[in-house]
Amino acid sequence: MNHPTDDPMDNIFHALAHGVRREILDYVLAHPGCFSGNIAEQFEISRIGVSKHIKILHKAELLVIEKSGRNSLHYFNAVPIQMIYDRWTNEYSQFFASKLNAFKLQLESNQESNMDSEPTEDCHEKTA
Amino acid sequence: MNHPTDDPMDNIFHALAHGVRREILDYVLAHPGCFSGNIAEQFEISRIGVSKHIKILHKAELLVIEKSGRNSLHYFNAVPIQMIYDRWTNEYSQFFASKLNAFKLQLESNQESNMDSEPTEDCHEKTA
DNA sequence: TTAATATGTAACTATTTGGTTACATATTAA
DNA sequence: TTAATATGTAACCAAATAGTTACATATTAA
Numbered sequence: 451m452n453h454p455t456d457d458p459m460d461n462i463f464h465a466l467a468h469g470v471r472r473e474i475l476d477y478v479l480a481h482p483g484c485f486s487g488n489i490a491e492q493f494e495i496s497r498i499g500v501s502k503h504i505k506i507l508h509k510a511e512l513l514v515i516e517k518s519g520r521n522s523l524h525y526f527n528a529v530p531i532q533m534i535y536d537r538w539t540n541e542y543s544q545f546f547a548s549k550l551n552a553f554k555l556q557l558e559s560n561q562e563s564n565m566d567s568e569p570t571e572d573c574h575e576k577t578a
Numbered sequence: 579m580n581h582p583t584d585d586p587m588d589n590i591f592h593a594l595a596h597g598v599r600r601e602i603l604d605y606v607l608a609h610p611g612c613f614s615g616n617i618a619e620q621f622e623i624s625r626i627g628v629s630k631h632i633k634i635l636h637k638a639e640l641l642v643i644e645k646s647g648r649n650s651l652h653y654f655n656a657v658p659i660q661m662i663y664d665r666w667t668n669e670y671s672q673f674f675a676s677k678l679n680a681f682k683l684q685l686e687s688n689q690e691s692n693m694d695s696e697p698t699e700d701c702h703e704k705t706a
Numbered sequence: 707t708t709a710a711t712a713t714g715t716a717a718c719t720a721t722t723t724g725g726t727t728a729c730a731t732a733t734t735a736a
Numbered sequence: 737t738t739a740a741t742a743t744g745t746a747a748c749c750a751a752a753t754a755g756t757t758a759c760a761t762a763t764t765a766a
Contacts (some may be wrong), residue, residue, distance in 0.1 A: 457597045464661075467595035468754080469585045479666060484701060486713060501714060520712045520763040528667050531747055534594075535663040538607060539656050574613060596724080614743060629744065648733040648742045657713055 462530040465510035479526040485523055523529045590658040599631045607654040614650055664683035
């Protein structure tokens with residue numbers, strides 16, 4: 451009933467799914483304007499492997515690349531990260547998250563729950 | 579030189595990397611306290627497939643699961659999302675991101691750049 | 707021009723991931 | 737108890753991913 455593939459943020463989440471790509475972001479954030487070669491030196495995998503990771507980060511717009519002669523300068527772009535935050539973090543989720551943390555602590559200490567947030571009932575319907 | 583596998587946030591990013599798992603989070607955020615079966619109904623894949631996705635989200639602590647009899651109630655937890663935001667979003671990256679956006683717009687309109695943020699030079703050293 | 711440099715792509719392979727069917731366990735209803 | 741329900745795991749197969757080597761292109765230095 452859903453369409454798992456047409457998520458406009460898919461590129462972003464896919465880019466962030468690999469440890470090397472996240473470390474590339476860490477490095478570029480700390481070294482704005484660095485070259486591909488500089489990035490590749492930081493990793494044990496080959497330069498080509500790193501190049502492919504950079505391409506994926508660029509497609510997700512997590513990296514901005516500025517060409518200068520035979521060099522390419524790399525910059526981190528935080529906008530997609532902001533989009534992740536905005537997708538699931540609103541007043542409601544923040545409120546509920548903190549309530550849940552309190553609730554979990556209560557469970558762990560074997561006390562009675564006095565949460566006033568009850569589960570929604572409209573999702574417990576049977577189909578057919 | 580790096581250690582791509584020992585990233586404590588790896589579970590979180592891996593969990594968010596699949597479209598179905600992100601839609602599960604969307605659904606649970608909108609239907610707190612829903613059961614596994616309710617979630618599974620939303621997708622074309624089998625209940626078992628959804629169950630495996632839920633397990634991955636639970637491991638990443640993006641879902642809190644409360645067992646009640648033969649039912650399990652699901653709640654969204656926004657804390658890992660906050661951790662992503664905190665990892666790369668600080669005053670520096672925010673400042674730079676906005677500067678870059680302005681810079682890209684300048685490039686697209688074929689104007690001269692007047693950015694005062696120069697690339698760092700300490701990352702353009704040659705090795706050996 | 708010629709050589710070295712910086713970077714990128716294509717084709718291929720090993721590993722990981724996502725989905726399934728079959729089976730198992732625990733709870734509630736009759 | 738017996739049947740239906742809600743859920744989860746194991747084993748397996750197809751698809752996607754991550755890495756490699758080989759090759760290609762463009763820029764700068766000699």
